[in-house]
Amino acid sequence: MIREERLASLSPDQPVDLLVVGGGATGLGVALDAVLRGFSVVLAESHDFAGGTSSRSTKLLHGGVRYLAQGNLSLVREALAERATVLSVAPHLAQPLPFVMPSYHWWQTPFYGLGLKLYDLLAGKAGIGRTELLSRAEAMQALPGVQERGLRGGVQYWDGQFDDARLALALARTAEAAGGRLFNYLEVTGLQAEGDLTRVTLRDRLGTDTRVVRARCVVNATGVWVDALRSAGGTPSRMVSPSQGVHVVVDRDFLAGHHALLVPRTRDGRVLFAVPWLGKLILGTTDTPRADLPREPDAFAEELEFILTEAGQALSRPVRRRDIRSLWVGLRPLVAPPASSDGETRRLSREHTIVIDGRLVTVTGGKWTTYRAMADDVMARCFAAGLLPARASGHTERQPLVGSPGPGAVATPLHQAPGMHLFGAESTEVSASGSADPVGMGLTDAMVRHAFRREHARTVEDVLARRWRSLFLDATEAARMAPLVAAILADEAARAGLPPRPPTDLDDFLALCRRYLPIA
Secondary structure (H helix, E strand, O other): OOHHHHHHOOOOOOOEEEEEEOOOHHHHHHHHHHHHOOOOEEEEOOOOOOOOHHHOOOOEEOOOHHHHHOOOHHHHHHHHHHHHHHHHHOOOOEEEEEEEEEEOOOOHHHHHHHHHHHHHHHHHHHOOOOOEEEEHHHHHHHOOOEOOOOOOEEEEEEEEEEOHHHHHHHHHHHHHHOOOEEEOOEEEEEEEEEOOEEEEEEEEOOOOOEEEEEEEEEEEOOHHHHHHHHHHOOOOOOOEEEEEEEEEEEEHHHOOOOOEEEEOOOOOOOOEEEEEEOOEEEEEOOOEEOOOOOOOOOOOHHHHHHHHHHHHHHEOOOOOHHHOOEEEEEEEEEEOOOOOOOOOHHHOOOOOEEEEEOOEEEEEOOOHHHHHHHHHHHHHHHHHOOOOOOOOOOOHHHOOOOOOOOOOOOOOOOOOOOOHHHHHHHHHHHHOOOOOOEEEOOEEHHHHHHHHHHOOOOOHHHHHHHHOOHHHHOHHHHHHHHHHHHHHHHHHHHHOOOOOOOOHHHHHHHHHHHHOOOOO
C-alpha cells in the first residue's frame, strides 16, 4: 500500500489504541513494542524518520564507560544487556567494535584496566569481548596513527557500533510489517481531549491533506521538542534542557586500523572518541548547553576548536579544518535541571523520564542503546495509568529487524565503506529494483529506487543523509551526487503518478551540504 493509500485509511471513525508522535529511536521503539503486543498503532513524524537527534549519534551502542566512572552500575548493567539485544536483532547494522584507551602515564593501564574488567563483569553473558592490557607495541599495532610520543601501552575493551539512521528505518519497517501505520512528513497540528479519547489533527507535509485520528493514548516521543507538544496539550512546564554534540569526520588514514580510540579524560574532563565508521573516521564529541532548538544546529567555534585540538594531541598528525569531510551536530534531550543547577549538561541524567498528563504520555532522555527498554517502560506506564489494557510482552528482544540476515550469517564490518551489505537479507530485492549504475560512494540507481519504493524516501536529503550516509561522510561528494539522486526520485514519482518534488528540494540539500563543510 502506497503512502497516499495509507493516509486515506486514517479516519476519526476508527479510533486507534496508540498514536505515537515522533519517529526517532524512542518513538519507533514504542511503535514496534505496541504493535507486537497486538495494539493498533499510528506513528506520525513531522520530518523524516530519524531526521533529528537519532541520526546524529556517535554511532556507538554502549553501556556507558563514563557512567561506570560515576558509579551508576545499574544503568551500565541495563545498557550492556540492551547492547547485546540490538546486536542480535540487526547484525547487518549493529556490530561489536574493539576500543583502545592509550596510556601515557604508568598508572593508566592498571587503573583503566581494572575499571574495564568490571565493565566485562557487569555485562556477564551479554559480554561481546574480553578486556586486555596492551603493551606499547600492541597499542601501536591496534591504533596505527596514534600519538606515539610518551605512549606506554593501553587497554582494549569492546563495545558496539551501528548505523543509527538505517537502524531507525529498520524499526519503522518492522513495525509496519507487523501491522502498524507509520508516516514520515506527517505533522501533529492539534490535540484535543474527547472523553476517553484524544482527537489528533495531522497535516501531510508532502501534500495538502489533513487527517484526524482519535486515539486512546498518545505518546509524545519528539526528543528535544517534547515540551512544544506538551504545551499544545495544555502543559507548559519544561522537561528538557538541550545539549549539543558535535562530530567531525575525516579520512581513515588519520587512524588506519579497525579499532576505535577513546581518550577517557580530555583537558576539560570530557571523553573523546575516534571511531572508524563506513570508511571514514568520526571524531567527537562535545556536550554544550543551548537554549534554542534548531532543526539543523551549527557547531560553535569553540566546539570545533576543542575537537581539532584534542584529536591533534591523541593522533600523530594534527587535524586541520581542511581535513574535514563533514561536520554535523546532534541535540540531546536531557532532563531539565532544577533551578539551582549550574547549567552543566554533563551532570544531567542520561536516563529516560516518563511523565503522564491526562492521556498524553511524554518520554524523553535516554540513549539509542536502550531504546527497547524505554519502550517497554512506556508501555508499562500506560498500563499502570489505565490508558491501555495490559497485554503480555511482544518480545521485541527476539524480533529480528527488517534485513536481518539471521543466525550464523557473517556480516560485513561497519568500518568498511558503505555498500550492499547494509541491506542485509534484502540485498537481492534491492538489486532487482533498478540498474547497477553508480551514483557515488557505493550508492547505485537500484538503491535509490528501493529507497523511494520501500524505505519512505521522498527527498534528496532523505536518500543522501539517512538512507545512504553520504552527507555525514563527505559533504562535497554528497553535493556531487545530489542531481543524480534528484533525477531518479523524479522518475520514480512520475512512475507512481505522484507530483515531482519542487526544485527547491535540490537547492535546499546543496545548501545543507555547504553547512556540513565549514572549512573556511
